[in-house]
Amino acid sequence: MNTRPVLDPTQQPFALAAAFNETNTFFSVAHEHGFKVFRAATCEPRIGRDLSGGIGCADMVGTTNYIILAGGGRSPHFPSNKIQFWNDQIQQVAGSLELKAPVLRVRATKEFLVVVLPFQVVTYKMGNPAQKIHAYDTVENPLGLCSFEKNIVAMPGANPGQVRLVRLVDGNLNPRVTLIPAHTGYLRAIALNTTADKVATASEKGTIIRLWAVESGTKLGEFRRGIDEAAIFSIAFSPCDSMLAVTSDKSTVHVFDLPNGVQTAADIDPKKHKYGILAKLPLLPRQLSDIYSSASTRFEMGDELGGWSTQSKAATKEVLSKFSPERVPTKGLLGWISKHEFLIVGAGQDARWEKFEVRIDEAHNKYIQRVAWKRYLV
Numbered sequence: 001m002n003t004r005p006v007l008d009p010t011q012q013p014f015a016l017a018a019a020f021n022e023t024n025t026f027f028s029v030a031h032e033h034g035f036k037v038f039r040a041a042t043c044e045p046r047i048g049r050d051l052s053g054g055i056g057c058a059d060m061v062g063t064t065n066y067i068i069l070a071g072g073g074r075s076p077h078f079p080s081n082k083i084q085f086w087n088d089q090i091q092q093v094a095g096s097l098e099l100k101a102p103v104l105r106v107r108a109t110k111e112f113l114v115v116v117l118p119f120q121v122v123t124y125k126m127g128n129p130a131q132k133i134h135a136y137d138t139v140e141n142p143l144g145l146c147s148f149e150k151n152i153v154a155m156p157g158a159n160p161g162q163v164r165l166v167r168l169v170d171g172n173l174n175p176r177v178t179l180i181p182a183h184t185g186y187l188r189a190i191a192l193n194t195t196a197d198k199v200a201t202a203s204e205k206g207t208i209i210r211l212w213a214v215e216s217g218t219k220l221g222e223f224r225r226g227i228d229e230a231a232i233f234s235i236a237f238s239p240c241d242s243m244l245a246v247t248s249d250k251s252t253v254h255v256f257d258l259p260n261g262v263q264t265a266a267d268i269d270p271k272k273h274k275y276g277i278l279a280k281l282p283l284l285p286r287q288l289s290d291i292y293s294s295a296s297t298r299f300e301m302g303d304e305l306g307g308w309s310t311q312s313k314a315a316t317k318e319v320l321s322k323f324s325p326e327r328v329p330t331k332g333l334l335g336w337i338s339k340h341e342f343l344i345v346g347a348g349q350d351a352r353w354e355k356f357e358v359r360i361d362e363a364h365n366k367y368i369q370r371v372a373w374k375r376y377l378v
Contacts, residue, residue: 014377015347016072017330021060022109022148024335027345027353030055031377032073041337043353043374047088053077059106065089068113070103083115097130104144107153112168114153116144121155123168123175134175136164145187150196152214160186163201165214180217182210189246193237200237200244206230208290209246209256223256224290233332238339243358245342246293247332251301253344254293255358255368295358295366300373301331302350341371351377 017030020040029036034051035058038044047067056072065088071078078084080102087094097115105116112133113124120137124130138156147154157164161183167176183203191200198220199212206229211220223244225232230248237244237258244256329348336342340358355372 014349015329015351016054017057018333018345018347018351019057019059019105019330020333020335020345022062022107024337024343025063026060027333027335027343028058028060028067029347029351029377030058030069030072031347032075034077035067035069036377037067038353038376040335040343041355043372043376045376049086049088049091051077056080057103057105059108061108062110064110066094066108068106068108070106095128095130097124104141105146107146107148109148112148112151114146114148116141116146116155118142121146121153123153123166133168134166136166138164139186143188145190147190147192147199149192149194152192152196154190154192154199154214156187156190160184161203163187163190163199163212165199165217178214178217180212182212189232189235191235191237193241194239195241198237198241200235202232202235202246204231206232206248209235209244211244211258221291224292225254226250234334234344236334236336236342238336238342240339242339243294245334245336247299247334247344249301249331251298252296253299253332253334253356253368254296255366256291257294257366295368297356297368297370299332299344299354299356299370300346300352302346302348302352304329304348304350351375 015029015031018027020027025040026037027040032054034049035055037047039046054073054076055069057070059068067086069084069086071080081099083097083103084093085095101117103115107114111126113126113130115122120135122135123133125133137158139160141156145156151168153166155164157179163180163182165178182201185203185205188204189202197214199214201210207225209223213220225246230250233247235246241258244258247253331346333345334342342356344354346352353374353376354370357369357371358366359369360366
């Protein structure tokens with residue numbers, strides 16, 4: 001089964017998917033003829049392999065020579081339901097695993113492997129061969145949502161809007177699980193922080209970002225991206241948990257402040273709130289008192305075929321059925337590379353890398369400055 005069909009019957013986006021490694025030091029790109037790996041901070045190419053066939057997803061294992069691959073595109077090089085352990089030192093496949101459904105995404109460390117399927121997430125202990133730990137049924141997960149940090153996996157649960165948190169400690173055959181009823185609608189984004197004690201979520205509505213404690217499952221706070229619905233592409237915590245970045249199909253990136261890891265409405269200075277003193281008045285609509293981003297700017301989505309654009313309303317189920325994630329390239333993928341710098345990477349026919357820095361002006365207000373950009377496959 002082809003899990004990466006093209007946007008147009010005669011043409012296709014060159015880059016099908018992009019993914020950061022676990023330390024955000026590299027990002028890998030799966031494309032119609034193979035895969036490439038780039039240094040994240042500079043976008044300099046490190047590895048480029050032409051396999052004469054399509055790769056649907058590629059995930060670098062830490063900073064090693066191993067890349068986890070699955071076939072995709074119009075002419076897949078490998079079966080889409082089989083992951084390959086590529087050893088780039090010898091430029092050969094060193095092993096493989098066959099799944100029961102097309103692979104949508106993989107996340108890998110030296111210790112564990114997480115494979116995301118349309119209705120299931122399968123976890124493995126790394127080895128030769130890899131040892132299966134457990135398989136978790138999910139609601140339909142066409143976006144391949146999954147976040148993996150510090151041996152904790154965050155994934156959709158069995159019900160819409162539910163988050164399942166699994167602890168893969170020592171490859172336990174019965175890992176501890178926490179369930180969080182995060183939203184009433186289907187999930188659109190999930191992200192753990194680097195210490196894996198917080199998880200951020202967004203639903204397909206895309207107006208509210210919620211923050212949860214991993215250990216207890218309690219809500220720590222929530223943030224308003226905007227009033228209009230949007231498709232959230234990516235969520236990412238800064239390394240010290242001082243900020244949370246969010247991208248959407250509005251072609252905007254928002255950065256929210258997280259003092260001590262959490263922010264509440266009582267912490268907001270009316271002088272810096274979007275609606276000023278109205279944010280403190282009771283009985284007004286909650287949109288006036290919600291916590292908004294401290295800084296925002298635009299990023300480049302890139303031009304794509306098939307009519308898919310920032311106005312596609314990709315958060316709605318109707319459009320997802322037409323522009324499914326198998327047909328839409330990765331866009332707005334976030335990765336922090338320092339306390340104040342982050343990257344946004346997008347695949348597609350117009351594949352782009354952009355570097356941004358969060359700065360403070362003379363009035364002590366935050367703003368986001370784009371400091372570099374590149375079409376990385378040109």
